[in-house]
Amino acid sequence: MFKRVLIANRGEIAVRMVRACRDLGIAAIAVYEPGDEGALHVRLADEAYPIMAQLGYRDPDAMLAAARTSKVDAVLPGYGLISEHPGFAQACEAAGIAVVGPGSTVLSRVRDKVGAIAHARAVGIPTTQPSSRIFMPDEAQALLSEADSVGYPLVVKACAGGRGRGTFVARGPDDLLGVVRRSSAAAQSVYLDAQVYLEKAVLPSxxxxxxxxxxxxxxxxxxxxxxxxxxxxxxxxxxxxxxxxxxxxxxxxxxxxxxxxxxxxxxxxxxxxxxxxxxxxxxxxxxxxxxxxxxxxxxxxxxxxxxxxxxxxxxxxxxxxxxxxxxxxxxxxxxxxxxxxxxxxxxxxxxxxxxxxxxxxxxxxxxxxxxxxxxxxxxxxxxxxxxxxxxxxxxxxxxxxxxxxxxxxxxxxxxxxxxxxxxxxxxxxxxxxxxxxxxxxxxxxxMPPVSDYTTDLAAIVALAYLQRTQAAHRAIPEAFTSGWHRDSRRLPQ
CATH class of the missing domain: 3.30.470.20 (ATP-grasp fold, B domain)
Incomplete structure (x- = not known):
């Protein structure tokens, strides 16, 4: 079993992986960007190293450098960020650092999603119908022609990542190019890869x-x-x-x-x-x-x-x-x-x-x-x-x-x-x-509110209104400043 593992991620999944390592008696080594020093995964890890590259957690070279500096046996990438980056996995393998995941060969094979579907279909596995190739967002005429071949409605999907970020439905040629631009922009933002492909939509599904x-x-x-x-x-x-x-x-x-x-x-x-x-x-x-x-x-x-x-x-x-x-x-x-x-x-x-x-x-x-x-x-x-x-x-x-x-x-x-x-x-x-x-x-x-809670919602709205409109500072009652309390203490004349 490994002795030291680099947690190549952040957020809740980094916390999850730190705990899994410690349950197995493995030292969990965290990384962090500037401003993330107080993050929970950093607090829970055995050691932590800064990532100063501009891309932060998404920089495979910076992550590999952190793995070498921290002298870990393995890297645990989780999901998102660089978890599906074949080049990073291959670099770790070449450096003698195990990658806790499928490995660079599998990552490369399934990254070509159009080719993966074709490979599965060739052995008799039922598959969806994808486009014949992948596209860049500026290939307008090629995209329109391919979409006519695939048939509407269709799904525009990011080549990197999965069915989620960068996945949108185009129901006709009038909205195809706009949907492609949205999909490509989301894919570039999240996965640093603007390529997309088309897939015949199954609706409802x-x-x-x-x-x-x-x-x-x-x-x-x-x-x-x-x-x-x-x-x-x-x-x-x-x-x-x-x-x-x-x-x-x-x-x-x-x-x-x-x-x-x-x-x-x-x-x-x-x-x-x-x-x-x-x-x-x-x-x-x-x-x-x-x-x-x-x-x-x-x-x-x-x-x-x-x-x-x-x-x-x-x-x-x-x-x-x-x-x-x-x-x-x-x-x-x-x-x-x-x-x-x-x-x-x-x-x-x-x-x-x-x-x-x-x-x-x-x-x-x-x-x-x-x-x-x-x-x-x-x-x-x-x-x-x-x-x-x-x-x-x-x-x-x-x-x-x-x-x-x-x-x-x-x-x-x-x-x-x-x-x-x-x-x-x-x-x-x-x-x-x-x-x-x-x-x-x-x-x-x-949707209208559930009738069981209508009275409660009315009370909440009323209290929220009072809280928002009440005076922001302490106020002294006018009667108190009029001097009545001093007059009441005067001796009779």
Missing amino acids: RYIEVPILGDHHGNLIHLGERDGSIQRNTRKVIEETPAPNLSQAQREAIWATAIQVARLFSCRSACTIEFVLDDEGNHFFTEVKPRLQVEHPVNEMVTRIDVVREQLRIAAGLPLGFAQEEVHLQGHAIFCRINAEDPWRGYLPSPGHITGFRIPGGPNVRVDTYAYAGAEIPVRYDSLLAKLVVWGPTREECIRRVHRALQEFQITGVQTNLALLWLILNDDAFIAGTYTTEFSRRRLLE
């Missing part, structure tokens, strides 16, 4: 993800599936496992295809195989996420398998400690992504100083976060603030527990999407488990 673990001894297992169809601002904000309204036959077919795809691309460590389901329940492979995913805790809750711990063991050359038949999927889990953003103002980020932070507790309630009262939410990184994951023996009990946990969660100083999550979880389509990706187009913020 569901996004089903299957996380897998593979070692270097030929062992490969899945951890069930989860439904990530509910998105806001191109991010999956609620996921659940098992996916609702799937038959056992459908689940097993999806699991089998996921294992087939993982073997096709020689996936190692933690990867996720993503599918799109049409309204008839047919599943189509769309891409491989060669890294840990944001939503991984939801599968951990139903399997009781620590995915980051297994990543570290696999990278150290150890075999998986269990076979597929030993993976037991028990109960139901729901994941809520809590962002520092304002849903009432177009999901604008809400950076700033957290003045109050109280997390929910109780049985089977988990919160992964880097936040605390007094923490600073930065401007330049993702608005992800915390992840709430709840388990219950049934879906109904799990939903009730999520309701309770969201009511207990209190964050002040920055705006969050807690109220939006509450609206989604109380929506009839969610409760019935019949939602699709079209759910993300609903204008939930315009």
Whole structure:
């Protein structure tokens, strides 16, 4: 097992990885940008080193230099930032530093998403229909011609990263080029790669993800599936496992295809195989996420398998400690992504100083976060603030527990999407488990308030109005300044 591991990330996932290392007796080495010295992952790590490059955490050369300086055995990149950078993984491998992840060969193979789909289709795996190649945003005529060939509606997707940032739907030629520019700009901003490709949209559809673990001894297992169809601002904000309204036959077919795809691309460590389901329940492979995913805790809750711990063991050359038949999927889990953003103002980020932070507790309630009262939410990184994951023996009990946990969660100083999550979880389509990706187009913020809370809301509004309009400074009553109290003490004349 490793003795020293560099945590090549920040935020809540860095905190998560520091804890996993320390649980295994590994020294966790953090990195930080100027201004991030007080971050929680830095406080919890055994050592910390500054990253002074302009790109900060996203600079692979600076991260490799930190790994060499700190004399670590391995680098744990998590997700985002440089986690899918083949050049960084290859440089670490050349320097004799293990990468806790799939490795540079797998990263390079699945980074070509158009080629990956074609490769899967060639061996008989059902896939989505992508464009024939990737594009830069200034190839207007080529994009329009290719879109006509693929057919509308279609999805414009970033070549780097995954289905999320840089993913938008174009429903006709009139909005294609504008959507491409938005997608490319988002991809350049987040992944430093402006290339995009097109994919025939399946509408309505569901996004089903299957996380897998593979070692270097030929062992490969899945951890069930989860439904990530509910998105806001191109991010999956609620996921659940098992996916609702799937038959056992459908689940097993999806699991089998996921294992087939993982073997096709020689996936190692933690990867996720993503599918799109049409309204008839047919599943189509769309891409491989060669890294840990944001939503991984939801599968951990139903399997009781620590995915980051297994990543570290696999990278150290150890075999998986269990076979597929030993993976037991028990109960139901729901994941809520809590962002520092304002849903009432177009999901604008809400950076700033957290003045109050109280997390929910109780049985089977988990919160992964880097936040605390007094923490600073930065401007330049993702608005992800915390992840709430709840388990219950049934879906109904799990939903009730999520309701309770969201009511207990209190964050002040920055705006969050807690109220939006509450609206989604109380929506009839969610409760019935019949939602699709079209759910993300609903204008939930315009829904009327639940009648049970109308009186409470009126009282809250009244108190808020009084607080906002009351005098800002202490005032002395006029009667007190008139001298009546002095007159009352005068002796009779």
